[in-house]
Amino acid sequence: MRWILAVLLIALPVTAWAEIGQVKLLAGQVSVERKAKIIPAKKGMLVELADVIITGKDGRVGITFKDNSRFAAGPNSRIEVTEFVFNATTHKGSFITKVDKGTLAIVSGKIAKQTPDAMKVRTPSSFLGVRGTKFLVKVGP
């Protein structure tokens, strides 16, 4: 926790962007919960920190992030980006995703390449540190 705070303090001045990624493709019902509002997702939409990605039973969505990581959510998913800090000069940062339910595919990017375990995924049972690069997570009902 202490080092996460340290990273935040060092990296924040250069990562003042609200946008952390972009919706690249989608099908079926996909929405984003942002500040307690539900917004329908659209191709090209920018993704912000703390957005919760929600898909319906036929929904799926592909998102790219600023550290060049790529991410997809399958049907019936609820996935939140709880932390995203990226210094584009040093590539230091942290990227934490929480999967409440559904499926997630990730290809990690520059954050995980620069610092193994700086990218993490939290599931109801586990906390995953990512050392590279392509993996899948499913959380059942």
Add this chain to the structure above:
Amino acid sequence: MGRLVALLLVIVGLGLSACGAREILVLLPDDDGTIGALSIVNRDGTGKAIIMDQAHQMMLVDPAGSKIMTMASAAVMDKEFGAVLDSLPAPGKTFILYFETASTRVTQESQDALLKLFAEVTGRQAVEVLVTGHTDTVGEIGTNDKLAKRRAENVREMLLERGLEASFIWAAGRGERDLLIPTPDETPEPRNRRVEVIVR
């Protein structure tokens, strides 16, 4: 051997298949064939880390939280992860532009690549461009950080002039931290004086 039998009994006893598992994790080979790794601890960060580092290695977590390591079959991959794998955005296309010494001018040799970059960004929908500037090792780190950033900003400006939306172009400089051709300090190297552009 005894442990394996015990493990099999546990699997049979719980009726734990991929379908019955509460959670599934699978490690896949990267697009270039190399294998990464995952380190797994309990949700609260406690417990001894379990490492997954083989292609198609699969961890199943039952509703009680027990973890079992196995391998993912093609059938499981299709059934559980077919839809999500189809939705993964394609990797970006990378362009490299080279620059004149201590300058933000793109070299004559890179003009072709620049035209190809423009064609690529104008031909795409929901396009996003990551622009990263670099320098060789001649000069101070601070100076090179600024030069790298200015090179990236220059490419960004050129993309803006072609009508690309500003919020989808992200420019940054890495100075001399990420050499394409490794050299000692204070070494002029044309291939390190570059901007890498990822279009995705």
